[in-house]
Amino acid sequence: MNDQRSGSETGKTIKSIETMLEILESIRRREEAGVTEIASDIGMSKSTAHHYVKTLELYNCLEKTNGRYRLGLQFLTYGGQARAGQRLYQLAKNDVDRLAAETGEEVRLAVEQRGRGITLYQSTGAHVDQARSYVGQVEELHCTAAGKAFLAALPAQRVEALLDDLELRAFTPETIMDRDELVAELEEIRARDVAFDDEERHEGVRCVAVSITNRSDELLGAISVSGPTSRLTGDRFSTTIPNQLQNIVGVVEVNTTYSEWEENVPQ
Known part of the structure; x- marks a missing residue:
């Protein structure tokens, strides 16, 4: 994922939120992706990636179809x-x-x-x-x-x-x-x-x-x-x-x- 922060805005950040945004960006680029693809793209274990996507799915930020995830309609609201x-x-x-x-x-x-x-x-x-x-x-x-x-x-x-x-x-x-x-x-x-x-x-x-x-x-x-x-x-x-x-x-x-x-x- 490209770093979208400008130099003046870098500093202390919350790693878990950064990881979540990297996962969302990975899915956005592909339009849809499975957990294995996401984990490989981000550089994390499949089990950790699974925890993230299940949480995002719970809050309607992701939708799952046939084992693959897409961005959910919650983002349309935002x-x-x-x-x-x-x-x-x-x-x-x-x-x-x-x-x-x-x-x-x-x-x-x-x-x-x-x-x-x-x-x-x-x-x-x-x-x-x-x-x-x-x-x-x-x-x-x-x-x-x-x-x-x-x-x-x-x-x-x-x-x-x-x-x-x-x-x-x-x-x-x-x-x-x-x-x-x-x-x-x-x-x-x-x-x-x-x-x-x-x-x-x-x-x-x-x-x-x-x-x-x-x-x-x-x-x-x-x-x-x-x-x-x-x-x-x-x-x-x-x-x-x-x-x-x-x-x-x-x-x-x-x-x-x-x-x-x-x-x-x-x-």
Whole structure:
């Protein structure tokens, strides 16, 4: 499991909770797993792993089917409440829906958290039969349009720290694996205010993303539009969808500014 704690947050921790989270992450990566797989992945005895998963199952955090465990619906309760408390979700949800209707494609609202991109909300247009992503999906930053939009919008010191920790792993033949090449592309993204993923994460899929910032230029998130290469082609990929995205993000940023101003007005 990747260490998701930032350097400033490391210190005394409770080992049993760390182990529980490692087990949950192991299952999340696989979608489902047996006790033997979990024990091998975490590096513990099968009997110890069994005690953990039975406890998690008792609290509806895991579900068991045919001897294999999946994440339970209890996390839907936690996740739903966590998302409902996100101001960006409240402010951008309707605009994401509108963009999905306009483009007919899959539109996602994502946030950056500890060096990874997390889908906060998604909406699908008329062209999409089945979404490729899901709410809560975690993705690497170097190979997605939203991830590169995040990196381009973050302060230089933070970007350097993230790049030091990022494994530039290849997912397709188009994935950027060279740090200098990635840094050069981030400069281009800053100049044009739009990021592209041309089959870098999934073969046959293209994506466009624009970051969302507040009036202090702090990164809040990003909105992306993705679709198959057969539909996202030519001017539609390079110009039309980027323009639609920038317009929508502009609306979200205005609403964010107004929301912050309203919050600070004395009652």
